[in-house]
Amino acid sequence: MYTPSTRPVVLDPRGAANICANCEARSQSVCDAVPDSDIARLAAIAVVTRAEPGTTFIQEGDSATHFFNISAGTVRMYKMLPDGRRQITGFSGVGHFLGLAVSDTYAFSAEAIDRVRFCKFSRARVRTLLDDFPAMEKRLLAVASTELVAAQDQMLLLGRKTARERLASFLMLQSRQGTICQGSRSRFALPMSRGDIADYLGLTIETVSRTLTKLRTEGFIEIPSASEIAIRAPGALENLATGMA
């Protein structure tokens, strides 16, 4: 049903000078909590890695040895049932932090959608770092809280919204946090496939495609290409998304 491919590639050995100080994703991530004066300590435990599209770099059930911080590209997190049914629990872009887990194993898998760059941090080393930077711990709590709120929204979507409302919600979300394309402000790229969208929204590929087409013919959106969307009627779409229609 789903056979991942290549392996992640380490770009910089751990401790390479200034990899954190010059990191363009730092300001958007939890690494921001470490002050400039101590940034070398963070760099000392960071391993910069690249993953080609389709690469699985976190495997559900594996022992949770590392934290991850995305610095480029888009990632899908998912859980699977033994017979191949897949639920994507979220997409992560630049600045996102991955790997929070209670137990000693990962609760989900993570794959690169496009070309992804991320930093790996050993959990043990991060723990010692956290003791010195309580601000970092606060940031992690904020991250977890944010994810929790998003997860609750997604439960409402999966449990109670119609296919139409799910697509509307998804498009509004992407338009807020997605990559903006040249031209219209309301136009953005969808790095993920229809299959990914379906598995994120608890639908099938066919229903996603059909519903998008319908939203297009009704004038809510435009679909310049399969991986681009422009929102024509943001207000109406938002109403759809929140069940006001």
Added chain:
Amino acid sequence: MYTPSTRPVVLDPRGAANICANCEARSQSVCDAVPDSDIARLAAIAVVTRAEPGTTFIQEGDSATHFFNISAGTVRMYKMLPDGRRQITGFSGVGHFLGLAVSDTYAFSAEAIDRVRFCKFSRARVRTLLDDFPAMEKRLLAVASTELVAAQDQMLLLGRKTARERLASFLMLQSRQGTICQGSRSRFALPMSRGDIADYLGLTIETVSRTLTKLRTEGFIEIPSASEIAIRAPGALENLATGMA
């Protein structure tokens, strides 16, 4: 569709002596992170409150002024759509911590299912407390991480499992963390109604009822009363729950 009733009742004024030191729920909660020597500081900001069945004590959208810690009873957390569709995001029992939110408003509502007792803590006061007890911050992060894992499981359930599998998952979960009844070890109480279960599993009352009946006639479970379940075949039910059947 759903009209909450009474108001919570404050039992002890804030700062009553020893309310935390003698709290029977303390060992099961984040309050455990405050050492005995400083427990008075915690007690000083705790407001013990009782809520009758059906009472809404957190309202989605209200400004998030407090944290909550359940010391007796069972609570349902939920989100609603404007037309009354409801998604229950979880149930909380003794020791559970509520109120994590990023923004300044609650992201969900919470209601007492049975008679509930909880402690209210002002967020501002908790924040100052956290600075002195980093262990508490770590506990909160652990709580948030645990909830996140549970939320991911629930997304898989809502997005990809059949009604049968949802009920099996729910019953296995309740059998693990629910109130054990006298007699058989596999027998437990369901404090929530069929409507609550339906809104938790993304189903209707009718489907919940029908599916439970079917699981009973097939020998997976017994239903001594509407609010009690005994699991006859835990292995088979677990297989159902995880999609192995």
Added chain:
DNA sequence: CGGTCACTTGATCGTCTTCAATACCAGTGG
């Protein structure tokens, strides 16, 4: 007892899925 409320059971309906065919697009080689 009569009334209410929650739960159960039955019959029909609709949304989304499944199965299947077709269209499209990028890359490759004749």
Added chain:
DNA sequence: CCACTGGTATTGAAGACGATCAAGTGACCG
């Protein structure tokens, strides 16, 4: 340049699972 190929997306027709509508049952309580 264009046929060929593999993958992804779209469209169509039939089917199924759970929802909806409706009636019936049982428990609790005044």
